[in-house]
Amino acid sequence: MPNAAAAAGDIHAHRILILDFGSQYTQLIARRVRECGVYCEIRACDSADAAIREFAPSGVILSGGPESVTDTETPRAPAAVLELGAPVLGICYGMQAMAAQLGGRVEASAHKEFGYAQLRVHGHSRLLRQIEDHAGAEGEALLDVWMSHGDRVAEPPPGFRVIAATDAAPVAAIGDDDRGWYGLQFHPEVTHTPQGGRILERFVRDICGCPGDWTPGNIVEDSVARLRERIGERRVVLGLSGGVDSAVTAALLHRAIGDQLTCVFVDNGLLRLGEGEQVMATFARHMGVHVLYVDAEARFLEALAGVEDPEEKRRIIGNLFVEIFDEEAAKLEGVTFLAQGTIYPDVVESAGSAGGVGGKAHVIKSHHNVGGLPEQMKLELVEPLRELFKDEVRRVGLELGLPADMLYRHPFPGPGLGVRILGEVRKAYADRLRRADAIFIEELHAAGWYERTSQAFAVFLPVRSVGVTGDGRRYEHVIALRAVETVDFMTARWAELPYSFLDHVSRRIINEIDGISRVVYDISGKPPATIEWE
Numbered sequence: 001m002p003n004a005a006a007a008a009g010d011i012h013a014h015r016i017l018i019l020d021f022g023s024q025y026t027q028l029i030a031r032r033v034r035e036c037g038v039y040c041e042i043r044a045c046d047s048a049d050a051a052i053r054e055f056a057p058s059g060v061i062l063s064g065g066p067e068s069v070t071d072t073e074t075p076r077a078p079a080a081v082l083e084l085g086a087p088v089l090g091i092c093y094g095m096q097a098m099a100a101q102l103g104g105r106v107e108a109s110a111h112k113e114f115g116y117a118q119l120r121v122h123g124h125s126r127l128l129r130q131i132e133d134h135a136g137a138e139g140e141a142l143l144d145v146w147m148s149h150g151d152r153v154a155e156p157p158p159g160f161r162v163i164a165a166t167d168a169a170p171v172a173a174i175g176d177d178d179r180g181w182y183g184l185q186f187h188p189e190v191t192h193t194p195q196g197g198r199i200l201e202r203f204v205r206d207i208c209g210c211p212g213d214w215t216p217g218n219i220v221e222d223s224v225a226r227l228r229e230r231i232g233e234r235r236v237v238l239g240l241s242g243g244v245d246s247a248v249t250a251a252l253l254h255r256a257i258g259d260q261l262t263c264v265f266v267d268n269g270l271l272r273l274g275e276g277e278q279v280m281a282t283f284a285r286h287m288g289v290h291v292l293y294v295d296a297e298a299r300f301l302e303a304l305a306g307v308e309d310p311e312e313k314r315r316i317i318g319n320l321f322v323e324i325f326d327e328e329a330a331k332l333e334g335v336t337f338l339a340q341g342t343i344y345p346d347v348v349e350s351a352g353s354a355g356g357v358g359g360k361a362h363v364i365k366s367h368h369n370v371g372g373l374p375e376q377m378k379l380e381l382v383e384p385l386r387e388l389f390k391d392e393v394r395r396v397g398l399e400l401g402l403p404a405d406m407l408y409r410h411p412f413p414g415p416g417l418g419v420r421i422l423g424e425v426r427k428a429y430a431d432r433l434r435r436a437d438a439i440f441i442e443e444l445h446a447a448g449w450y451e452r453t454s455q456a457f458a459v460f461l462p463v464r465s466v467g468v469t470g471d472g473r474r475y476e477h478v479i480a481l482r483a484v485e486t487v488d489f490m491t492a493r494w495a496e497l498p499y500s501f502l503d504h505v506s507r508r509i510i511n512e513i514d515g516i517s518r519v520v521y522d523i524s525g526k527p528p529a530t531i532e533w534e
């Protein structure tokens with residue numbers, strides 16, 4: 001059902017709603033849909049019917065989930081989803097819920113399937129036709145798919161055909177071509193299902209009729225027009241951090257409103273070595289953006305003195321940032337907006353705290369720019385990247401002409417070294433950590449490993465350990481090195497850096513920095529660890 005915006009050529013006009021039943025892969029579904037050039041949003045599975053109708057999706061995807069449809073009081077799709085007249089795709093739990101709701105039968109199965117399975121495709125459904133990995137003995141299409149389920153659909157609901165089967169799940173995919181309603185027991189969103197991207201593309205492009213116009217060029221054009229309309233003649237201050245997200249936000253706003261934009265770069269004393277100088281050089285000198293440099297090291301360190309709890313540190317840092325933005329805005333005339341480089345994962349990860357999607361996810365860390373904001377804000381927020389994933393932000397940045405080395409920098413959290421010095425933050429610790437981090441990053445660049453890791457940094461451990469140098473005893477602090485590989489920062493593997501490389505970095509850190517007697521390497525994945533230590 002096309003909404004009103006469709007006629008106006010609005011790139012948000014065609015959009016997919018993903019309802020989250022608590023799957024580990026909901027974010028992945030969203031990424032795959034975006035990769036098809038189609039805009040989507042994730043909402044909680046118990047979203048109100050009115051909100052779903054207002055969103056007016058071109059199609060709905062129901063995610064998987066940990067619960068069992070065979071238990072009482074487990075979630076089902078909201079009634080509005082089935083009344084929209086739009087196509088629906090249920091994945092795993094989503095398929096099971098849909099089947100149960102529509103009069104099919106779901107059972108706990110003795111044949112649990114986790115991992116690879118071979119799917120036999122039956123007949124010609126609009127969803128799966130002409131998609132295959134291999135041809136079977138009788139000429140039928142076979143697909144390699146990835147499964148993770150204990151329950152299964154035993155009987156499809158009226159109006160649905162069985163469109164694929166595996167040995168353990170005779171009803172592995174169901175479909176009603178007339179209504180465009182489908183269910184898949186396997187996960188098309190994971191890379192272990194090689195044709196999964198094509199199946200999702202078939203659903204969102206062909207079956208839901210989305211044109212695939214969610215592209216970097218269109219996103220820039222659309223954002224610039226919306227920003228101009230919303231801001232008018234008024235002025236905006238932007239928190240510029242030197243990171244990817246605020247840099248792209250600055251470039252976008254600069255294009256939209258030019259001189260009405262003033263960037264505020266806050267040196268909170270918790271930044272990387274040389275960060276301030278680098279930000280001023282890139283933005284103020286090369287891009288002609290108006291940037292104010294605020295030296296607030298003493299204020300941040302004072303506010304953090306004696307504070308050990310990570311969430312408390314984040315809250316203090318977040319509040320102080322906003323206080324400083326307010327002060328700077330008050331010095332300028334006509335400022336009513338505060339812009340931030342908030343991106344979609346910041347919003348989703350802060351779910352449950354203010355601004356999140358309000359889903360079933362737990363709050364792991366409240367990002368200082370979403371959950372960590374004060375309750376009363378003087379300035380109105382402008383967050384033009386709030387709907388984008390990191391890789392989309394980078395592509396938008398390229399489109400805006402930002403240099404690749406700025407766009408492909410490792411992310412650096414807003415609370416900075418404040419959450420990389422475990423426990424109480426002290427200036428002496430921050431100075432040592434900054435130098436250790438700079439040595440590590442310099443060596444990663446020199447060895448060609450910077451691009452091969454997604455995020456790397458040093459952590460200051462306030463425990464003391466004995467060392468011996470020049471026949472003398474040292475009793476000093478420990479630096480931990482962390483380097484991870486990840487696509488979306490939701491899960492991560494520790495990087496297998498060569499021992500010789502680690503050895504070289506360790507020697508440099510201990511030899512060049514007073515007060516460090518030992519270096520360790522973090523070999524924890526996410527999960528169970530997180531990327532940052534706090």
Ligand SMILES: Nc1ncnc2c1ncn2[C@@H]1O[C@H](COP(=O)(O)OP(=O)(O)OP(=O)(O)O)[C@@H](O)[C@H]1O
Nearest residue numbers: 239240241243244245246266340341411412413414
């Ligand atoms: N030192 C700072 N000065 C001014 N604003 C800041 C500072 N640090 C963070 N911010 C604001 O907080 C937002 C969120 O920080 P975050 O680290 O998530 O994003 P980023 O720094 O823009 O990008 P990246 O994720 O690549 O580090 C930033 O986009 C920026 O608006």
Ligand SMILES: O=c1[nH]c(=O)c2[nH+]cn([C@@H]3O[C@H](COP(=O)(O)O)[C@@H](O)[C@H]3O)c2[nH]1
Nearest residue numbers: 365366367368411413414415489530531532
């Ligand atoms: O702006 C931020 N404010 C924060 O409070 C914050 N905490 C973690 N991170 C970054 O988020 C990504 C995932 O980190 P975790 O695995 O530690 O949750 C990694 O890229 C982290 O650097 C933050 N970024």
Ligand SMILES: NC(=O)CC[C@H](N)C(=O)O
Nearest residue numbers: 064065092093149150151
């Ligand atoms: N991955 C899923 O969605 C699993 C669904 C359901 N909990 C089952 O085991 O079958």
Ligand SMILES: [Mg+2]
Nearest residue numbers: 243412413414
């Ligand atoms: Mg940052």
